[in-house]
Amino acid sequence: MNTTSDSAGGTVQPLQFVPMYQKRTKIYARSVRGLYARLRWAIVALTQGVFFGLPWLQWNGRRAVLFDLDVPRFHVFGLVLQPQDLIFLAALLVIAALALFFFTALAGRLWCGYSCPQTVYSEIYQWIELKTEGDRHVRMKRDAMPWTVGKAARKTAKHALWIAAALAAGFTLVGYFVPIRDLGPHLAEAGIASWPAFWVLFYGGMLYGNAGWMREQICSYMCPYARIQSTLIDGDSLVIAYDNARGDPRGARPRRTDPASVGLGGCTDCTLCVQVCPAGIDIRNGLQNECIGCAACIDACDDVMRKMDYPTGLIRYATSRNGVAQGLGGKEMLRRVVRPRVLVYGGLLAAALVAFVAALATRAPVHMDVIRDRGVMARLGEEGQVQNLYRVQLTNRTERIARYRLGVEGLPDVVVETPADVVMAPGESKSLTVTLALPPAAAQGRPAGAEPVRLSLTEPGLSEPVLREKTTFLIPR
Numbered sequence: 065m066n067t068t069s070d071s072a073g074g075t076v077q078p079l080q081f082v083p084m085y086q087k088r089t090k091i092y093a094r095s096v097r098g099l100y101a102r103l104r105w106a107i108v109a110l111t112q113g114v115f116f117g118l119p120w121l122q123w124n125g126r127r128a129v130l131f132d133l134d135v136p137r138f139h140v141f142g143l144v145l146q147p148q149d150l151i152f153l154a155a156l157l158v159i160a161a162l163a164l165f166f167f168t169a170l171a172g173r174l175w176c177g178y179s180c181p182q183t184v185y186s187e188i189y190q191w192i193e194l195k196t197e198g199d200r201h202v203r204m205k206r207d208a209m210p211w212t213v214g215k216a217a218r219k220t221a222k223h224a225l226w227i228a229a230a231l232a233a234g235f236t237l238v239g240y241f242v243p244i245r246d247l248g249p250h251l252a253e254a255g256i257a258s259w260p261a262f263w264v265l266f267y268g269g270m271l272y273g274n275a276g277w278m279r280e281q282i283c284s285y286m287c288p289y290a291r292i293q294s295t296l297i298d299g300d301s302l303v304i305a306y307d308n309a310r311g312d313p314r315g316a317r318p319r320r321t322d323p324a325s326v327g328l329g330g331c332t333d334c335t336l337c338v339q340v341c342p343a344g345i346d347i348r349n350g351l352q353n354e355c356i357g358c359a360a361c362i363d364a365c366d367d368v369m370r371k372m373d374y375p376t377g378l379i380r381y382a383t384s385r386n387g388v389a390q391g392l393g394g395k396e397m398l399r400r401v402v403r404p405r406v407l408v409y410g411g412l413l414a415a416a417l418v419a420f421v422a423a424l425a426t427r428a429p430v431h432m433d434v435i436r437d438r439g440v441m442a443r444l445g446e447e448g449q450v451q452n453l454y455r456v457q458l459t460n461r462t463e464r465i466a467r468y469r470l471g472v473e474g475l476p477d478v479v480v481e482t483p484a485d486v487v488m489a490p491g492e493s494k495s496l497t498v499t500l501a502l503p504p505a506a507a508q509g510r511p512a513g514a515e516p517v518r519l520s521l522t523e524p525g526l527s528e529p530v531l532r533e534k535t536t537f538l539i540p541r
C-alpha cells in the first residue's frame with residue numbers, strides 16, 4: 065500500500081490498489097435430485113429431441129425444416145419463406161423479446177434457469193462430468209492429488225465425450241442449412257477444408273468452450289440479459305429466495321430437533337444449497353446477479369428439510385417484496401404476481417402471437433411485385449390499341465406446382481395481352497413482362513392520364529383471385 069500527502073503536508077490518504085481482474089475460482093457443483101432437477105431434464109430432453117430430430121424429419125416428401133441459404137429459401141413444414149418474408153423473422157424477434165419481458169416480470173430468470181442453451185448444455189456436460197469423474201467431493205479430492213494414470217484416463221474420457229457431444233451438435237446445426245443425409249459423406253470426402261466442416265468445428269468449439277470450460281462465466285460476464293434482467297423484475301416478480309425469517313439464526317443440530325428448542329431457525333447451515341449452485345453463490349445472501357434461477361438450491365434444501373422433518377420451502381419461489389417476508393403463498397401470492405406490468409406484457413405478447421399466426425395463415429400462396437416499365441411509358445400497338453408494359457416478379461410460396469391466370473381489374477375494356485397463364489414449380493421465382501392493352505375503340509374519347517388498375521392472379525377453377533396488386537395504366541394524348 066502507498067500513501068500520499070497534500071502540498072501542505074497535511075492529511076495522508078492511503079492508496080489502495082484494487083485488481084481489475086478477478087481470478088476465477090473453479091466451481092465444483094454437486095449433483096442434485098428433486099422436482100426442479102426433473103423439470104430441467106425434461107426440458108433438456110424436449111429441446112435436444114427437437115434440435116437433433118428436426119433435420120432428419122421428412123414432410124410431404126422433402127425436408128420438414130431446411131434453411132437453404134443458396135436459393136435462399138426457408139422450408140418450415142409446409143411453409144416456404146423467402147427474402148420477401150423477412151418481416152416474419154422480424155415479428156418473431158419482437159415476439160421473443162416480449163416473451164422474455166413477460167416471463168422475466170412474472171418469474172425472473174425462467175429462461176436462463178431452464179431453457180437457455182448455455183444452461184441446457186452445461187447440464188449435459190455436468191452429467192458427463194459426474195459419470196466420468198464422480199460427484200463434487202470426489203472431483204475436488206482428485207484435482208488436489210498429483211496426476212496418475214487413472215486421473216488422466218478419467219479426464220481424457222470426459223473431454224472426449226464433451227468433444228463428441230459438441231461435434232454432434234455442430235453437425236446437427238449445419239444440417240439445418242444443408243442436406244443432412246449428405247453431410248457425413250461430404251465431410252468425409254472434403255475433409256476439414258470446406259465451409260460445412262468449418263462451421264461444424266466452429267460451433268462445436270464454441271459449445272465445448274462455453275459449456276465445458278467457461279460455464280457460469282458466460283452467464284456472469286458475457287450474457288447481456290444478465291445485465292438487463294434487474295430492470296425487468298421488481299419486488300413482485302417471483303424469484304428464488306431464502307426465507308431469512310424462518311431460516312435464521314442458522315446452525316447445526318441433530319436430526320428432527322425442534323429449531324425453537326435449540327434457539328435456531330430452520331437452516332442447518334449444511335451449505336448444500338451452495339454446493340449444488342452452478343453459479344457458486346450463496347442464495348442466503350439475497351438475490352444476486354449471478355443467480356441463473358435454476359432452482360437447484362430449492363431441491364437441495366427441500367431434501368434437507370424433509371430429512372430434518374421440517375416443512376419444505378425454506379428456499380423457494382417467492383416475491384422479494386412480500387412473499388419472503390410475509391410467507392405469502394397460494395392465491396395471495398398469485399394476486400401480487402399478476403400485476404399490471406405482467407398483464408401489459410402478457411397482453412402484448414398474446415396480441416403479437418395472434419397477429420403473427422393470422423398473418424401466416426392468411427399469407428397469399430404467391431408473391432407478386434409489379435413495376436411499370438419505365439423505358440416504355442405507353443405505346444400504340446399494330447392494331448391501334450394502347451399498350452402498357454410491366455415487369456412482374458412472381459414467387460410461388462408453396463411446395464406444389466402453381467398455375468395462375470393473369471387478369472386486370474379497375475378499368476373497363478383493358479385486357480392482359482401477354483402472357484395469359486403462368487406455371488411455376490414449387491418455390492420458383494419468375495420475372496415476366498406483362499402487356500396490358502386497351503382496344504382502339506375503347507381508347508378513343510378517353511381522357512389522357514394515369515388510370516388506377518389492379519393486376520390479379522386467379523387459380524384455375526376459382527372465381528376469386530388469390531392476389532391483386534395495384535398499378536396504373538397510362539393513356540397517352
Ligand code: SF4
Nearest residue numbers: 331332334335337365
Ligand atoms: S440447504 Fe437449506 S438448510 Fe442447508 S444451508 Fe442451505 S438453506 Fe440452510
Ligand code: SF4
Nearest residue numbers: 341355356358359361
Ligand atoms: S442460487 Fe440457486 S437458483 Fe440461483 S443459480 Fe444458484 S442454485 Fe441456481
